[in-house]
Amino acid sequence: MGTEDKKRKAGSKTKALKATAKTHGTAEVKLPKEIWDLMLYVAGQTPKSLTAFANLKKICEKHLEGKYRLEVIDLLKNPQLARGDQILAIPTLVRKLPEPIKKIIGDLSNMERVLVGLDLRPAD
C-alpha cells in the first residue's frame, strides 16, 4: 500500500493510545478480573477505520463502561502484528478477553451484530 499514508495516520495512533490509557486505568481499579481486552486493527486513517473506532467507543462506553481495555493497532506502522491475530480484513476488532477469541470485521456500523459478535447481546 501507499507509503505516503504512514505519516498521516500517526495522529490516529496517539488518539487511540490516549483512549487506551484512559479506559485502562479505570478498568483496573474497578473490576480487575472482568477485563475486556479489545484490539482494533486498522490500516491508516481511512474512513472505515475512523467509523469503526467511533462505533466501537460508543459501544464500549455504553456496555462495558469501566471494564474494557482498547488498543488500536495501525498495521501500516506495525505490519508484523497482522500475523499474530490472522488479520486480513480491515478494520477488524478482536476480543482477546474474555475467551474465546472473537473477531468482528467491518466498520461496526451494524450495532446489533457487533453486540452479538461480542456476546454482549444477552447482557442487554
Added chain:
Amino acid sequence: MTKTKGNTHLSGATLIKSPTGITGLDEVTGGGLPKGRPTLIAGSAGSGKTVFAMEFLVNGVTKFNETGVFVSFEEPVEDLTKNFASLGYNLNRFSDNKKMIIDYIHIERSEIEVTGEYDLEGLFVRLGHMVDSIGAKRIVLDTIESLFGALPNEGILRAEIRRLFRWLKLKGLTAIITGEKGDGMITRHGLEEYVSDCVIFLDHLVFEQVATRRLRIIKYRGSSHGTNEYPFLIDKTGISVLPVTSLELIHKATSERISTGIPRLDTMFEGKGYYRGSSILVSGTAGTGKSSVAAKFAESACQRGERCLYLAFEESESQIIRNMRSIGINLEPWVKKGLLKFHASRPTFCGLEMHLVQIHNLVSSFNPSVVIFDPITTMMSIGSDNTVKSMLTRLLDYLKMKKLVTTLFTNLSHNEDLEKTTMAVSSLMDTWILLRDIEIGGERNRGLYVLKARGIGHSNQIREFLLTKEGIDVRDVYLGQDKVLTGSARLAQEAEEKAEGLIRRQETQWKQRELERKRETIESQIKVLRSQYESEEEELRISIHQAKLIEETISRATREMAKSRKADVIKPAKRK
C-alpha cells in the same frame, strides 16, 4: 507479442519471463512464467498445485537468486515444511537464510462476525511486509479461494481480490495463484477472471486404474506456448514436465558404429554392429532370447566403459542378473561399478506418461549411452496402441535429440504376426532383428535374422541363434537340398551327410581296388596263357624239328637205296 495490459515496470516490447526451473515447463512455456505478473495454476484436489508453486519458489532461491514468499491459506507452516521435507526441500533452511518466507493465513469462519464494510487491507499489509522484508521477487498464494469460505460478502471480496492482483503487478511480483477446479469453470470461484496473463491447468487422468498427471497451458498472453496436455511427474526430485514431441526430425546422425556384443551378429552388420544413436528393435516369440541379445548389448557397452540403463518391465534386477549368468553373461560387476543401472518396475505401477517421465529423469540423471527397454510389449497393458506408439515416439525423440543414446527395445510378438510388430513401432526403428522359433524334428530352435537395418548393408541370411553356458553364439544354419535346418536336425543332417560321404568315399576306394584286382587277375591270366603258349610253341618246334629230321633221314635212306640200286636221279622237287 505486444503487451495488452499496461505494465509499468516492464520495458521493451517482448514479454520477460521468469524461469521456473521445473524440468520441462520452461521449454513448454518458452522460458517460464510471465515475469512480474500473476499466473493462475488451477486443478483438482491433489493435482500438485502446491508442489508446483513451491518448486517455483525453491528454484527461484536456489537457481535464480530470487527470494520468495509462500502464503498458504490451507496448510499450517509446520505441515508444509514436513510435506516438502519428503521431496527433499529443507524449507527451514530457506527461511533461516531470509531467502523465503512461508506464512499461513487462516481464518476461522466461526470466529468471525461481519458488521459492515471492510476491505482486505490487512492482507495487503501482511503481504507487503513479507515481500519488503526479504525483497521478494516471487510470491505464491495457495489458494486464495479459501477466503471465499471464510469471509462473507462476496462482492467486497471479489473487488478486493481484483485489487490484490493489481497490487501484485504493481509490486512487480511474479506470482502464482492456485485455484481449485470448478464445475464448468477453470476455478471454483472464477479466479481466472482476474488473472489474464497465464493460466495453467493441472489434471489427473485415469486410464484403466492408472493415473497420470497432466499439465496444460490454457492461456499465456503475449507468448507462444505449447498447447498440448503434457504429462508430469512428482517424485523425489520434484516436478518434471515432459517436453514436447519435437515437430521436426533434426536429430544428429553419426556414422560411428558400436558392437552388438555378439561377434557373429556384428558380422551380419558389415562386421561393425549398430549405429550409435540408432534405435534397435529385437522382436520375437516367447523364449527366443530377446533379453539375452539385450543383455549382451548392455555388457558390451559396459565393457567399452559406457553407461547403460536397463529398463526392465518384466523381471527384477536380481532375476535378470541370475538368468543372464546362466548363459555366461555376468552383469553384476558392471552394476557394482556403476556403469549398469537397472530400473525395474511394473508397467501397471503408473501410467504410460509417468513411465516416460521417469525414464526421462533417469536418463538425464544417469546419462547413459545405451538404454535398454525390455520389453515394450508390456506397455500395451496400460495404454492403447496409439498411446504406446506416441510414448515411444516421444521417448525416441528425446533420446535421439539430446544424448545420442542407442536404444534397444525388445518386443514380444506372436507367431502369426511376427513381422507386424504389435504396436506398429517398427517404422520408428532403425534396425530390426527378428528372433523366431524354427520347429523341426520335434524340437524348437532359435533362428535370427535382420529384417531391416537402415544405412547398413546387412546380411540377408538366417542364422541359428544359440544360447549356451559359454554365451551366445550365432551360427550358420544348414542350407541345402531346399531345406533350412537348425539344432539337432542340422546336426543330424550334417552327420548324415558325413556318413554318406564316407560311404561314397569307401565305395570309390573299393571300386578302385576292384579295378586293380581285375587288372591283376587279367595280367596273371595273360601270364599263364603266355607260358602255355610258350610251352606249346616249344613242343611244336621240337616236333617240327623231329619231323624234319625224320624226313631227312628218309630221303637220305632213299637216296642211299637208289644209289645202291642205281636208279635214276629223282628231282628233289618231288619231295614236297
